[in-house]
Amino acid sequence: MRKSKFVKLKFREAGFISRALLSTRHPVLAHLIPMRRCNLACGYCNEYDHTSSPVPLDVMKRRIDKLGSLGTSIVTISGGEPMMHPQLDDIIHQIRMRGMIAGLISNGYYFTPERIKRLNKAGLEYLQISIDNVEPDEVSRKSLRVLDKKLRYLSEYADFHVNINSVIGGGIKNPEDALSVARRAVELKFSTTVGVIHDGDGTLKPLSPKEKDIFQQVKKMGNKDHARLNWFQDSIAEGKPYNWRCRAGARYLYICEDGLVHWCSQQKGYPGIPLQDYSMADFDREYKTEKWCAPTCTLQCVHQVGILDNWRDPQQAPGLTKPESSLKDTIHEVLSAE
Numbered sequence: 001m002r003k004s005k006f007v008k009l010k011f012r013e014a015g016f017i018s019r020a021l022l023s024t025r026h027p028v029l030a031h032l033i034p035m036r037r038c039n040l041a042c043g044y045c046n047e048y049d050h051t052s053s054p055v056p057l058d059v060m061k062r063r064i065d066k067l068g069s070l071g072t073s074i075v076t077i078s079g080g081e082p083m084m085h086p087q088l089d090d091i092i093h094q095i096r097m098r099g100m101i102a103g104l105i106s107n108g109y110y111f112t113p114e115r116i117k118r119l120n121k122a123g124l125e126y127l128q129i130s131i132d133n134v135e136p137d138e139v140s141r142k143s144l145r146v147l148d149k150k151l152r153y154l155s156e157y158a159d160f161h162v163n164i165n166s167v168i169g170g171g172i173k174n175p176e177d178a179l180s181v182a183r184r185a186v187e188l189k190f191s192t193t194v195g196v197i198h199d200g201d202g203t204l205k206p207l208s209p210k211e212k213d214i215f216q217q218v219k220k221m222g223n224k225d226h227a228r229l230n231w232f233q234d235s236i237a238e239g240k241p242y243n244w245r246c247r248a249g250a251r252y253l254y255i256c257e258d259g260l261v262h263w264c265s266q267q268k269g270y271p272g273i274p275l276q277d278y279s280m281a282d283f284d285r286e287y288k289t290e291k292w293c294a295p296t297c298t299l300q301c302v303h304q305v306g307i308l309d310n311w312r313d314p315q316q317a318p319g320l321t322k323p324e325s326s327l328k329d330t331i332h333e334v335l336s337a338e
């Protein structure tokens with residue numbers, strides 16, 4: 001990434017952080033899914049299929065406009081594999097046109113010099129690729145050996161920030177691979193982070209002593225800002241719950257391919273309201289709702305957004321904040337159970 005562009009991006013980020021600290025009444029980060037389909041089938045993943053079609057561009061544009069009108073700061077395109085969407089560049093361009101920061105999470109398979117140049121032109125600002133191991137195996141083919149050529153292309157042509165995330169847990173066989181991935185990222189002048197990953201059912205597995213040791217080593221090599229923001233990971237690695245206020249459904253939004261707002265990728269179905277109908281009343285309710293899954297949550301980006309408001313506005317149990325329709329559902333469930 002060119003230095004002048006990097007400095008400009010840092011200024012914009014600082015502006016967004018100040019705005020988020022001054023006002024709690026807008027989303028900071030939205031994950032937007034343009035396509036559920038993926039070219040891979042990682043063993044721990046519950047976020048893909050092999051058959052769905054891309055969401056049409058005009059629908060995606062309407063969703064982006066709505067996020068803009070809610071005052072969202074950052075929109076990150078995720079999936080599935082979003083690079084399979086034939087109009088990804090237009091989607092990114094639309095995010096930039098609405099004045100929001102445009103990010104992308106990808107498995108890296110589709111990067112060629114030509115494709116990277118098109119993403120530069122569209123205005124992409126952040127890319128994250130997660131690499132799970134050095135050699136492909138039955139759990140994951142997001143492997144350094146397969147992707148190294150793509151990383152070299154990115155190092156040469158990308159005019160956006162690239163972060164390489166390595167992972168620990170979730171059935172990854174050789175935890176030391178995370179060290180090789182982080183070293184390669186540093187060599188290519190990318191930033192690097194490390195995440196603890198879920199099992200297929202979204203639950204957390206405690207790390208083994210060897211995994212814990214490698215986790216700490218990789219963290220030291222990585223992005224200092226992220227390490228500072230991700231202290232929750234130390235508790236999770238130790239198998240201890242972490243006490244924080246998850247602001248999913250408000251400061252963080254997850255919008256699936258059907259255009260519904262969910263707490264996050266691991267808690268789909270609630271609130272399950274169409275983005276186009278999402279109001280500040282929904283935002284306020286979710287902001288105040290305590291999430292039962294927070295103590296063992298490993299989703300780094302939602303934790304990072306949560307830091308902005310952890311010190312203010314205590315939350316209430318879901319029973320006290322649920323929308324009317326959900327309360328009716330609950331009463332219906334109780335009556336059916338009886």
Ligand code: SF4
Nearest residue numbers: 038041042045080107
């Ligand atoms: S983790 Fe990413 S690359 Fe792997 S199957 Fe899931 S969506 Fe696809």
Ligand code: SF4
Nearest residue numbers: 246263264293294297
């Ligand atoms: S605590 Fe984690 S898993 Fe639960 S809703 Fe928040 S982000 Fe999702």
